Amino acid sequence: MSIVEITTFRLAAGTNEDAFLALDRRVQTELIPNQPGFVRRTTARRGEDWVVVTLWWSEDAAVAFETVANTHPVQMEFDGHLEVGSVQVHRYDTLD
Secondary structure (H helix, E strand, O other): OOEEEEEEEOEOOOOOHHHHHHHHHHHHHHHHHHOOOEEEEEEEEEOOEEEEEEEEOOHHHHHHHHHHHOOOHHHHHHHOOEOOOOOEEEEEEOOO
């Protein structure tokens, strides 16, 4: 069984979307693929609502990444572009 992690958010006021997308690509290429248990990550949006869907091999891998992300400069810069109070993270167990 693996984990589907869904993070929803809005961009902070004044955030340049192109700059944010460049930073999102950095998270996608520099930070997250080097993490144990990482499977896949994608970013999407509809209007002002954004979502990042990440697949992990296990809950332990997802939790371990949280610890790394909390102090990693690229993730911290990414988080700085998110509207305070809009971020929600939910994890689900896959059924296959």
